[in-house]
Structures are given as structure tokens and as C-alpha cells.
Amino acid sequence: MTAVAVPSAAPKPVTVRRPRWVRPAVAGLLVVTAALYLVDLSASGWANAFYSAAAQAGSQSWKAWFFGSSDAANGITVDKTPAALWVMGLSARVFGVGAWSVLVPQALMGVGSTYLLYATVRRTSGPAAGLLAGAVLALTPAAALMFRFNNPDALLVLLLIAAAYCTVRAIEKAGGAWLALAGVAVGFGFLAKMLQAFLVVPALGLAYLIAAPAPVRKRLLHLLGAVVAVVVSAGWYVAVVALWPAADRPYIGGSQDNSLLGLTFGYNGFGRITGDETGSVGGSPGGGWGSTGLFRLFGSEMAGGIAWLLPAAVLALAAGLWFTRRAARTDRSRAALVIWGGWLLVTAAVFSYMGGIIHPYYTVALAPAIAALVGTAVVQLWRLRADPAAAGVLSGGLALTAVTSYVLLIREPSWLPWLAPTVLVAGLLAAVAVFFVNQLGHVAARGLAVFGLVTLLAASGAYTVATAATPHSGAIPSAGPSVTRGFGPGGPGGGGPGGRGMAGGLLGTTTPGTTLTSLLTSGGNGYRWVAATVGSNNAAGYQLATNLPVLAIGGFNGTDPYPTLAQFQVDVQAGHIHYFLGDGLTLRGSDTGSDLAAQITTWVAQNYEATTVDGVTVYDLTT
Template identity: 60%
Template sequence: MRRPRRMQLAYVALLLGTAVLYLWDLSASGWANSFYSAAVQAGSQSWKALLFGSSDGANSITVDKTPAALWVMGLSVRIFGFNSWSVLVPQALEGVAAVAMLVATVRRVAGPGAGLIAGTLLALTPVAVLMFRFDNPDALLVLLLVAAAYCVTRAIEKESSVWWLPLAGVAVGFGFLAKMMQAFLVLPVFALVHLIAAHAPLRKRLVHLVGALVAVVASGGWYIALVALWPASSRPYIGGSQENNILELALGYNGLGRLTGNETGGLGNLNHDVGWGRLFGSEMGTQIAWLLPAAVIAIGAGMWITGSKPRTDPLRAGILLWGGWLAVTGVVFSYMNGIVHPYYTVALAPAVAGVVGIGSVLLWQCRNDIRARIALVGMTATTTVLGCVLLGRNADWQPWLRPTIAVVGVFASVLLLVVDRLSGRAARGVVAVALAACLAGPAAYSVATASTPHSGAIPSAGPSSGGPGAGAMGGLLGTVVVGAELTTTLSSNADDFTWAAATVGSNNAAGYQLASGVPVMAVGGFNGTDPAPTLEQFRQYVADQQIHYFVGGAMAFGRGGESSGSKEAANIAAWVAANYTARTIDGVAVYDLSVQIGS
């Protein structure tokens, strides 16, 4: 069989395998992150809710992100009905598309072998498996950024490729609509790579960059302008802001505040591990760190091999693109002082996979040079050692795997030193053994991730540590488990009210809304710290018979009961408790706001 034919079959097998990994038993996670699933449900009930990303169909408040990811899931639900599959399948397909796009991008500069390696590494990164089987906006963000990288790669190939760079800008702009300022971390890298490597005079390269910047602003800014110009009285409150302002959300809570920790209404960084070791630490290490040392070696080796090549060399451009993406995003994630969660590291996965794919193939092509063989040994050995360390953090899970990886990794490392003396078939066998040693850890974690139901606001890849119910505790970051009697109570006479109920915090509201299928107001937004509604507004809603019930429950108003955000939610809860009688339904305090004390 001819080599191109084998490569085509391998590519098809990769995409099919990725699809199986990302789609298999997908509905086991139920609503996954109920915060976003409830917003998708709202979008299936109201086009305005879909447009703005409202938490409920009656449009009280939005989620604390721009809603591009919700648009994709919402349209799926509009077509196929509201269920776990219709919410999560678009995310999985975005993952398959991201793998395909990464293969296409790397293949253009380093050949089909490098593309297949990169695609495989992305598909088997544990945090990628987690996010492409979950309903957070990170899935769409990653796909759009990889698509932007593909466009940048095409733009630098020849001088006549004038439209590819603006298309990259469009992809980044829509990435902003998925997860706001995080999408912009790649912009300086893309701009620098184009300036260095594009086939055009410097003046044209600068003009092309201006055009791409205009595309970024237009593709992301149209929605900001729409929301800013829309009368506030006829749209939902902008969740995550303190002044009902989407620019405040973009530049503050989801912007500079993530770097400085000065996020009004936010909770700050709860990990307390700022520094270079964060990516290898207990929270993030098993999500993304498996191949980080190999990626660093690949960057250095790749720059050494391509150092004397012309300015426009595509291989060096590819190393700069993926290596720069990894460096900038990795430094930001390591040192940001605001809210940061382990699953954010999915944005590093394409960069790690891309640079390792290119670097490993380059080193293999130069294997007659002892320095290249030493670099290959370094990539294999460090990945093997790190894999054993990361697996050791869950030592009771598959205890045979660590010693097996150690033995195979040492064996492969020794053979790589003399691989130039081996026959072609034997050399390829050594490569297969080395790849097996390097991929066994993350692949096992990825399969475990796909086999484990995940729910709540902060999911984590890897073997189950608490079962499918983990995270279902209500309050700030979990999802309430709603009993049958309470579900029936909330649903009864719901059509007579704008909101069947109100409760503090978006996760609490999401649980009640998903169970009952009727709008539930999230008082105070995600953290319970947004001034939406104010006590005065809430009292008017009650007087106008727009809210039927208020559901009490555990809700931390910020960290340790303190927050820089609004206290309106706490005031509302206190006012309800002082003026209405609670009855316990399924263990929860429920206040009927249509019946006041003494009436």
C-alpha cells in the first residue's frame, strides 16, 4: 500500500477514534455544567434569551460570558429538542473538528506524519477530552483559535494569500464572543509570526495586520455594540458586571481582573499557587502537563534545526506559532491572580500538540546527528518520568501502569540513542515503543475521563474521585438535587407568573429550572454578587405577582461570606425571610411570595 494511502487511512482512523472517544456515552454527564445548560434551555424558550445568553427564558440576567457557545448549543436544541445529547453533541463535534483542523495546519508545514502526531496528542489530552464532552464555552474557543492558526499558516505561504489573515481575525473575534479576552492571548503571537515569515514586503505585511485587526474588531465588536445600544430596560441584566455594562464584563471581570485579581464581585484565585509550577501542580498537572517538557525541548530543537533557513521558512514559522502560543498562554495561566480553573488549560492543548508534532518529526529526520538523538531521548525520558509522577498522584488507580511506562520508556530511550544504526523497520518499531511510553499516561487518563460522568462548575479530568454525584451539592459551584415534590410545586401555576421562582445564585436557579422546565430567577447572578435585581426591584416584582416562590438554600455571598460585589442578594434573602413564612419541601425552605405574613 502506498504511503499516502496509509496516511489517509490513518487520518480517517484518527477522526473516527476521536469521535468515539468524545461521543461515547455522552449523556452520562446529564446536564454537565447546569449553569450553561439552563441558559441553553432558556434559549430554546426565547429567542431573546438565546441572543443575550440569558439564564432563564424570562430574561432576568445573562450568564457571565458572551454567548457564542450558547448559540451553537441553542440552535442544536431548537432543532433536536432539549436533552443532554442535543446540548453536548455540538461540543464533541467541535472537538473532532479541532483535531481535524490541527492536523491540516501542522501538515502544511511539516508533512502528514507531523500532522497525525499533533492531532493524536490533542485528541488524547485529558483536559481536551473533558472539555469536548462538557458544555463550557472552552470547546468552541479552542476550535476557533485552531482555525485562526490555520488561517495564519495559509496567510504566510505566499504573497497573494491576502484574505487568510483577515479570516484569522474573524476566527479570533468570534473566539472573543465565546470566552472574551482569553481569545486575544494568541494575537501577539500570530502578528509576530506573520511579520517574521510572510511572503510579502514589510509594508504589505503591516497593512495585512491592520486588516486582520479590523476583522477582529468587527467580528467581535458587533455584539458588544448591539448589547451596549440595546435599551437596558428591554434586555436582561449583564451577569458578571456591577453596572449592567458588557464592556465592564469584558474588560474587568473577564479581562484585566483575571490577571490582577481585582474582580469586583468575583472570588479571586482560589488555588493559591501562582507561579511557574502551577501548570505542573496538583490542580492542573494531570490535566495538561504530560507533554510540556517535551514541548519545550521541541521548541528549542526546532529553532536549532531551522536556524539557518530563510526568513519565510514554514517549519520555523510553525514552531514560532505553536511555541509562541504555548509560551504566552502558559505564562498568563501560571501567573494570573484572578479566577483561574484547571480546565482553562485546554487552551494550551493545541499548542503543545502542534509543537511536539513538528519538533519530533524534525528531530527524527535529523537522527543521524547525535544532538538530534539526544533531544529525542530527552523528550521521551522527561515525558516518561513526568508521566509516572502524575500517575503517582492517584496511585491506587491502575497501579501496574507506572512501572510499565517506566520500563518501556527507559527501553525506548536507550534504543533512540542508537536508532541511526538500526534498519528502517526496527527504527520504526523504536518510534512506536517511544510513542507508547509517552502516550500511555495521558491516554489512560483520557479514557478514564470519557468513562466518568462529570458535573458542576469546576470539572476535572481523570479517574472518578467522587462518582457522578460529585459536585451536586448546590450553593456557589455545585448544582442542587431537586426532589419530585419541589419540582411539582414549582411547576404548578407557573404560567400565571413571569418567574416560577427566584433563588440566590445561578447554579441554584439552574438546578430548579432544569428540573421544573420553567423560568427561575438567579438573584445576584453566578456568585450572588451582582446587583440584579435590587431589593427595590425585587419587591416590585413580588408586588406585581411576577415571582411565585423564593427558594432558600446555602449560598456563600463571596469568599468566606465577604465579597467586593453587591449585597443586594443577601438583602433580598433577608427581606423574604422577614416577611414570608417558609415551608420545607424536600428538605428546602420555600417561601410562597403570593402569601405574606399576616395576610
């Protein structure tokens, strides 16, 4: 039995028996989603080698696993809290270090997110809406990109959908325990990707405050309890890191003060909003990450991943609020609109106007809200199609999606050139037909419904399949077919196979040649670090090739103040580091962070003899 809220002028939940088709339909959705996210997954190799190397380190050292260290010798951490690495590290411990053990957990999180979104939407709008929402999520290009990649975003999305599910359950009966569980999910979302997890909190809290069937005082107490749950579930790790002696743990990568709080509120916090990020590759207040504004999400760098159904989702939110305007305070349909609409508006506003580091794949955080709004609106408006207003909104949504899809597709003129005009014509025809659907017979109406759904999802679905079929590597993957690659195989900074090897950089990963790999591994177990190099991506490539710790001087950007020149000299004199590998990052001045990497590079060059192996400058620090 399940409660389904049917919108009307004053919608009331009605109890219906779940149709027989629901379970096989859900199973089919999950099987197709799993195939989309799992087939040929290993084609991306290490994907983001920065995180793959940290997972490798975690499989070798429990301390590295706990802190999210880049290397098993615990020199420096990645520039995020490590919850996503905990999953990858455990998988690597159990199944061995490889592309599958690193990437399969992300794909399974995608399948789990699809099911959890279905389950959440079903509770307020019925199984058909839940299935459509799950399908929209699975066929969002940014989702296919991240659920086949090893960035922290996959775990973040799963946890935020879990928080929404718990909030919906809490609203049903004013359940403080369920709301506390929502807080726990958000708290662990912080441990996956820090403050980004908190962008959904206003929507979840507002929905509960408005709709929970309890007195105001009780609702406020429950919200206070949820806040405590967030603080405890996120704060325990922050407290452990703060209290752990700094000399006995790795340096906190991304920070300028070896502090997780500094990382949280600086480089990964308010600096992302203002653009004033010390140590950032952007380099100055105001950032260097493209123009900000209302239409940023429709720009070429982000639109392909998320914009296909974004206008339709906004229309769905407005229409849903209008149709539920006279509903009771506790109406669950409107509460769901507050959750998903608030999620969408707050996150989209932050992404649109933030002046600091932002990458196109961040937009995956919008996908669940868009999917839930579209899935709910299509089903509910279809039920109300006898009302001209509902039929008009449904028709307008189809037309809007057709035009949006056409505009996005013509940006890729060399990829499926027939698809753009086909989607436009079919979508507009479906929109016109839907407006007059009430005049059609039952069979014709069902056929039109199927045709409309196909046109609704055709463009984003094709782009999603193309995304899944394209291998991705490097630090900034992008959605879409291979012809759109900005960073990836063959793109700027992209790594790849080769006998001589390839140099890395800020965003790409070093692929050492066979001669250099053999040189590093010969006797490498006798050193704490087999080598040191500037930048985490450079270090990751050498580390993955040798399966030995490599010290990433200066962290991801090469601008973290670790190690100091004195620390490095002590480690060299103690015989802890065998080689220094040059040809790393272009070194930056102190105005963008620490210049210690430049000091260390200069000291090495002045005191040790350089040789060239497979095109890489090598210094033997033991001679």
C-alpha cells in the same frame, strides 16, 4: 500534492505526493476521536447545569438566545459572551432540550479541532506530523474533559486552531484575505470566552510579520487589516449590547454596572490577572486561587490535565528553533514554531502568574500548541536521526516524557499502580534505543518508532480514557479517573438524582425532589418566573427540572447588583414571581460585590411565611 518542509541547516520546502495511507489514517484518527468523545456522553447529565439552563432558555426565547440569558424571561445573563450558548441553544431548539443536544456539539467540536490541527500541521510539516499532532490533542486529558462538557472552552479551542490554520495559509503566499479570516476566528473566539481568545494574537501576528513573503509595508498593512477584522467580528456584539436599551434586555451577569465592557475588562478581564475582581468568589486583591509561579501548571490541580507532554513540547520548541536558525526569513517550518511556540509560552505564562479566578480545565487552551510542537518535532527529528544532535534531542524528549509521566502517575497510587513503573522503564529503554537507532536495520527502526510512540502517549492516553469514562458535573470539572474527583458526582457541591433532592451552592447544582418540582410546575405557566433563588447554579437546577424560568438573584456568585430590592418588590407585587426558594448561597458582604441578595432574602423572610418542601425553604410570594 502538498508542501512539506524538511528541517536541516537551511531547510527548504519540497513538494511530495501525498502517500496512499494518509486518508485512511486520518479517517481512523477521526473515528477513534469521535468514539472517545461521544461514547456514553449522556452519563454526565446536564454537565455544567449553569450553561445547560441557559441553552434551555435560548431554545424558548430568541432574546434569551441572543443575549445568553440564564432564563427565558430574560432576567440576567451568564457571565460570558454567548457564542457557545448560540450553538447549544440552536441544538436544543432542533433536537429538544436534553443532555445529548447540549453535549454532542462539544464532542463534534473536539473532532473538528483534531482534524483542523492535523490540517494545519500538515501544511508545514507533512501528514505524519499532522496525524501525530491530532492524536496528541485527542489524547490530552484536558481536551477529553472539555470536549465532553458544555463550557465555552470547546468552541474557543476550535476557533483558535482555525485562526492558526488561516495564519499558516496567509504566510504561504502573503495572503491578506487569509490573515483577515484568522482575525475573524479570533474575534468570534472573544464571543466564546472573551479576552482569553487574544492570548494567541501575539504569536500569530509575529509569525506573519517574520515569515510572509512580502515587503514589510505590505505585511504591516495585512496585519492592520487582521486587527480590524478582530475588532469588527468581536465588536459588533459589544456595540449591540451597549446600544440596546438596558430596560429591554437582561442584566449583564458578572458585571457590577450592567455593562458588557465592564464585564470584559473587569471580572473577566484584568481582574483575572491581578486578582482584584469585584464580585468574585476569591474576594480580595491577590485572589484566592492557589500559588502562582513558573511551576503552577505542574501542580496537583492542573498537571493531570495538561502536563504530560509539556516539558517535551518546550524541548521541541527549543530544538526546532536551533535547527532552523539559519533558515531563510520565509521558512514555513520556523514560522510554524513561532505560531505554536508563541501560543504556548504566552498562554502558559498568563495561566502560571494570573492572580484571579483560574480553574484546571482552562489548560485545554494549551493542548493544541503542545500537540503541534510534539507532533512536528517527533517526525522531523526522526527524519534527521542520522544526526547525533537530532537523535539526542529525540531520545531526551522520550526520557523527559517518561519521567514526567511517572511523577504524575505516582500521585494516583490507587489507580493502575502498575502503569507508572511500566511507563518509566519502557520510556527510558525507548530513549536509549532511539539514540542508537541509526545503527539498526530498517525493520527494527520502524518497530522502535512504534514502540517509542506508544511509550510517548501511553500515560496521557490512559489518563484521557479514564477522564472520558468518568461522568462530570458541577462548575469545576477535573481530568482523570474517578478517584481524583475534586468537584463532580458526589464531590463538593455536586448534584445528583434523588427523591428528596439535593441542595445546591456556588459550584453545585440543586436537584429538586419530586414534591417540590410538582409544587413549582403547578400553575407555573402563569408567572414570568416560577421562582427566584440566590445564585445561578441553584436557579439552574430548578429551571431544568421544571422547564420554567427561575430568576437567579445576584447571578453566578450571588454578588451581582441585580435585581435591586425595589425591583424585586415591584415584580412580587405585580405577581411576576410565584415562589422564593431559600437555602441558596452563603450570602457575602458588599466588599466582594453587591449585598442585594442578602437584602432580598431578609425582606422575604420578614414578610412571608416559610414552609419546608423536600428539605428546601419555600416562600409563597403570592400569599
